[in-house]
Amino acid sequence: MTGREKPGKMYNEIDLDKIDINAAPPTEEPLRQYYFMAKCRAWVKEFEQENGQRPIAHVQNYGCQMNARDSEKLAGILEVIGYELVDTEEADFVIYNTCTVRENANNKVWGRLGYLGAYKKKHPQMKIALCGCMMQEEEVIEKLKKSYRFVDLVFGTHNIYKFAELLYTSLVQDGMVIDIWKDTDRIVEDLPMERKYNFKSGVNIMFGCNNFCSYCIVPYVRGRERSRRPQDILREIERLAADGVVEIMLLGQNVNSYGKNLEEPVTFAELLLEIEKIEGIRRIRFMTSHPKDLSDELIEVMANSRKICNHLHLPLQSGSSRILKEMNRHYDKEQYLLLVEKIRRAVPDIALTTDIIVGFPGETEEDFQETMDVVRKVGYESAFTFIYSKRTGTPAAIKEEQVPEDVVKDRFDRLLKEVQRHATERANALTGRVEEVLVEEVNEQDESLVSGRMGNNFMVHFPGNEELIGKIVNVKLKECRGFYFYGEFAGQEEQ
Ligand code: SAH
Ligand code: SF4
Ligand code: F3S
Numbered sequence: 001m002t003g004r005e006k007p008g009k010m011y012n013e014i015d016l017d018k019i020d021i022n023a024a025p026p027t028e029e030p031l032r033q034y035y036f037m038a039k040c041r042a043w044v045k046e047f048e049q050e051n052g053q054r055p056i057a058h059v060q061n062y063g064c065q066m067n068a069r070d071s072e073k074l075a076g077i078l079e080v081i082g083y084e085l086v087d088t089e090e091a092d093f094v095i096y097n098t099c100t101v102r103e104n105a106n107n108k109v110w111g112r113l114g115y116l117g118a119y120k121k122k123h124p125q126m127k128i129a130l131c132g133c134m135m136q137e138e139e140v141i142e143k144l145k146k147s148y149r150f151v152d153l154v155f156g157t158h159n160i161y162k163f164a165e166l167l168y169t170s171l172v173q174d175g176m177v178i179d180i181w182k183d184t185d186r187i188v189e190d191l192p193m194e195r196k197y198n199f200k201s202g203v204n205i206m207f208g209c210n211n212f213c214s215y216c217i218v219p220y221v222r223g224r225e226r227s228r229r230p231q232d233i234l235r236e237i238e239r240l241a242a243d244g245v246v247e248i249m250l251l252g253q254n255v256n257s258y259g260k261n262l263e264e265p266v267t268f269a270e271l272l273l274e275i276e277k278i279e280g281i282r283r284i285r286f287m288t289s290h291p292k293d294l295s296d297e298l299i300e301v302m303a304n305s306r307k308i309c310n311h312l313h314l315p316l317q318s319g320s321s322r323i324l325k326e327m328n329r330h331y332d333k334e335q336y337l338l339l340v341e342k343i344r345r346a347v348p349d350i351a352l353t354t355d356i357i358v359g360f361p362g363e364t365e366e367d368f369q370e371t372m373d374v375v376r377k378v379g380y381e382s383a384f385t386f387i388y389s390k391r392t393g394t395p396a397a398i399k400e401e402q403v404p405e406d407v408v409k410d411r412f413d414r415l416l417k418e419v420q421r422h423a424t425e426r427a428n429a430l431t432g433r434v435e436e437v438l439v440e441e442v443n444e445q446d447e448s449l450v451s452g453r454m455g456n457n458f459m460v461h462f463p464g465n466e467e468l469i470g471k472i473v474n475v476k477l478k479e480c481r482g483f484y485f486y487g488e489f490a491g492q493e494e495q
Pocket of ligand 3: 063065100133218221222
């Protein structure tokens, strides 16, 4: 059993209005979900007749890029059903797609839920739904059942493809609907998606994680690693390209181990070579790369590619070999630095970014100095720095030597300064160059400017108008402001 559905009809070949919603629901996916989308659509039509307007919905994302991509799937389904999507929580249907990677992600959700509960008291018809990583935790479900009875629908990460069916159940029934699965080996293709940007898109290439880094909750809430079949990924990207998308970001918790569990194994590097051939796609990004699985084959593909961006996010987590071992990362400081050297040799102008955790249990000042040493040696273009957050159920959570808060805070501040110093230095060195920039939006603060990203992920603002959005143009980098640039339009190549 592969757990994968046969490639069926593409979503855009399905006419929901032709589905017999009085028949019994099909058992096959995604047909079953199309059936429930049609049922919800009939519900929405009735709502519209009664209220003189379509119901409005809001999807709020709290997590990483994979979560954001899931939110686009939720929004796509709501759109097809007939909801009007809005940016405010004052809606008929609000869904929070939650994250639980650090304690503060959970706190945000509990805080917003309080507000939402008060709003619902005044608008009792509204429906509130919660999904995503946080819902995979038993204590969270217990707390919701006990103190948050006003929540209407709760589901997790493994059954998100069933959203239409769950939504329908919740619309026609009172009380809390809860559906949480412990794990799944299933990937359902061909569900609708509503993209946030017309010109760039995330593309899942795998789900779950098998690495069990000792601090991390993701493997527990996202389940075992499973890769999508290359033909499904390529078909999705071809469709996106036909739709005007020029930049894609391939998503997975550890893209370097892509394809290992497929019936016909494929490497990540091989997948990239196929994606490179797709006409219309001009930029390819990916995240996240685990250093332990980054192959020479991948480095070679990156070095020879015209489309893969010269940016690599390579999480370090800690520079101390002792701590890395405790973290179960399967590489040490020397191996990491050698890897960086190898990549820089093959792709000289590559921008390197990273994730670092400060205050892992038992981290000493010496361990911390090892991290600072790697930051100095690599000189990252940018780094996400996190204070260690204890996650119940992970091996690190039961370690006794938790580092005192004030010590962690002090290390965090010192690390941030070091990171910023190198980031500014790296950026400064680019001043004066002409770089290709994908224009993303009109600048929020100054409407005479547009903002875009270079291949190395740095932001640039320069005079222009909204007609440039989605285009790749040449921009001269005039002035560096630490993490971003002011520039000047320097021409546009044939698109
Ligand atoms: N799969 C990716 C990232 C997953 S989570 C990877 O392996 O790199 C994103 C980042 O959150 C991690 O890289 C790590 O730096 C951070 N993180 C994960 N768990 C954490 C915890 N318990 N406390 C603090 N930071 C954490
Ligand atoms: Fe978490 Fe490690 Fe998996 Fe990344 S690779 S998601 S840090 S367990
Ligand atoms: Fe958060 Fe889940 Fe992503 S825990 S970081 S939303 S995989």
